[in-house]
Structures are given as structure tokens and as C-alpha cells.
Amino acid sequence: MVMGVNLRDLLSFQQVGLKDLSGRVIAIDAMNTLYQFLSIIRQPDGASLMDSKGNITSHLSGVFYRTINLLEAGIKPVYVFDGEPPELKSGTVEERRKIRNEAAKKWGEALEKGDMEEARKFAQSSTSLTDEMVEESKRLLEAMGVPHVQAPSEGEAQASYMARRGDVWGVASQDYDSLLFNSPYLVRNLTISGRRKLPKKDIYVKVEPELVSLDENLEKLGITREQLIGIGILLGTDYNEGVKGIGVKTALKLIKEKESIERAVEEGKLEIEPPVEEIKQLFLKPKTTDNYKIRWEPIDKNQVYSILCDEHDFSRDRVQKAMERIREEDRAEAQSRLEQFFK
DSSP: OOOSOOOTTTOOOEEOOGGGGTTOEEEEEHHHHHHHHHHHSBOTTSOBOBOTTSOBOHHHHHHHHHHHHHHHTTOEEEEEEOOSOOGGGHHHHHHHHHHHHHHHHHHHHHHHHTOHHHHHHHHHHTOOOOHHHHHHHHHHHHHHTOOEEEOSSOHHHHHHHHHHHTSSSEEEOSSSHHHHTTOSEEEESTTTOEEEEOTTSSOEEEEOOEEEEHHHHHHHHTOOHHHHHHHHHHHEETTEEOOTTOOHHHHHHHHHHHSSHHHHHHHHTOOOSSOHHHHHHHHHSOOOOSOOOOOOOOOOHHHHHIIIIITTOOOHHHHHHHHTTOOHHHHHHHHHHHHHHTO
């Protein structure tokens, strides 16, 4: 499912390993990441992981084991959760709901035919995240001593605001929207690094984190951030449909020639709804908050066991071994450095 503006063919990036990001405080787009966990962490027929009571546990497995990987690598994650979406996003939300419903129908049809690869593909597209899953994820993060922040609106906007303030180093998401929201750095594939099977082929490729620098890309392209937003609007964002027939190269050329999205729209007689200025302001002046604290605490092992093992049937042995990979002294040292930085 496509989410956010697609700038992949426009921007350059650098492949990095988790260890290259050691010591960094990174704000993670929580909703985007939970969708990834629910989509990817599945059984061969596409069904989500479940406990003995039929409760989905894919999101909890992802939050726990992937967060452990980050902490073990010395990365300090801060999960940022979405609040109320802007009104202009209502069309996108409804469209995604329709796509999920259609995918769920095709998943059932593929299962009936016995086509497990097709079934898994459609199952991934049918992913749905509930309020209960979000609250369970927050509970688990608290038990793990990992901070989370509640955004008033878009999580990526809040995470990017925190990055520009210097409270975090960058934003981790599969989307590129955080760059439009002015995050200095975007890290893609942070929570899904590993191996991925190519569709219709018995071939696996390595998935590694990709680091995108906003300032380096703006300089290389010879544009401003506001012009990058203009390119995003031409291509299509969560708040508007793109202009038919305009791809990445054409969008870049138009914005550089006309210098602004307004002139490009006016002189090219392009149709964009809602008004360009409304869309731009959602990126330039998004709803954010200063009401958050970033603090890592020791893992409450008993609470982690209670949530994962007692409530959801996770293997106590596996959970214990995972927690043993985290050195609490490293976490305490990172917290001390952070507190000294903000004195």
C-alpha cells in the first residue's frame, strides 16, 4: 500500500548498517512501523501471528524483537504515535480502507485456490491497525523502558519537529514525508532490515537501512525545501492527488523553471485540489507539541514477561534471551549524555 509522497527516484541515499547509527537518538514513525510489522510478520499463508486466544501478536513481536535489535546496536529509539489526522487526509484514509477491504477479499480467494504466495501478498495489503494494538504497543514500550511520544496530529510532523529542535538526530520511516516536514535526516528500513523474498522468485535480497540527508539532497538538486514540497504536491501527497502525466523528472524541471509550485500551477493551468497553499501549510506549519519527555528507563522484565508470555503466549525462554542482549549500563550512559546535552 502506497503511503506518503514517493520521492525515491529523486533523492540520493547512503546504505548504512545499524552499527553506523550507534549512539544516535532516532524518532521512529510508530504507526508506519506498526503497519510494517503487521504486514511482514506473518505465517506462510498470510495469516497474522496469533496467541491461543486468537489475538493478533505480530505487532508485539515486531516492537519487542526489532527494538531489542536497535538497543543492542546502541541506537536509542523514541516511538512517535499519530494523533488526529488533518481533515485534508480524510480522502486518503478512506481510500486505504477500500484497498484493505479489497485485498482481504482477494486473500480469501487466493487461499481457496491454494496459491500461498498470492495469499501472502494480498494478506499484507489487507493489514489493519486497531486502537487496541496501538495501546498494547505503548504498554510494551513502557515495560521495555523505551520512550514514546503522542503527537497531536501527524506523527512524522512531530518526529521531524523533534529532530529540528535537536531532541533527536533524525526520523525513521518508510515514507519520505518527514523530509517535507523538515527532518534533517531520514532513515528507511531501520526496523525491517534483514532479508526479503523477491515476488514470484525463490530469491532473497538483503535489506539494509538507507540514510537520506535533506540538506545534501537539496544542495545536489539545487532547490529549497519549499520547492521540494512543491514537487511532492505535483507527484501527490496524503493530502492531494498528483497531477496526471507528471513524474519525478518533469516535476523537478517544472519547479526549477517556474521557481514555485504556485507559478507552475498557474502558468501550466494545472488542476490541484485542495488549494496548493492549504497543502503547503500542512508541511510548513504542522500541528506539533513541546509537551514530551525523552527518557529511557531500565527494562521491567516482570512486566515484559506478563505482557508477552502470560497474556500472549510468547516463549519465555526466547523473551529472556532477547532481554539479556541489552546492557543497562549502555542505556544509562546514553540517558546521562542526553541530559547533559539539554542542560
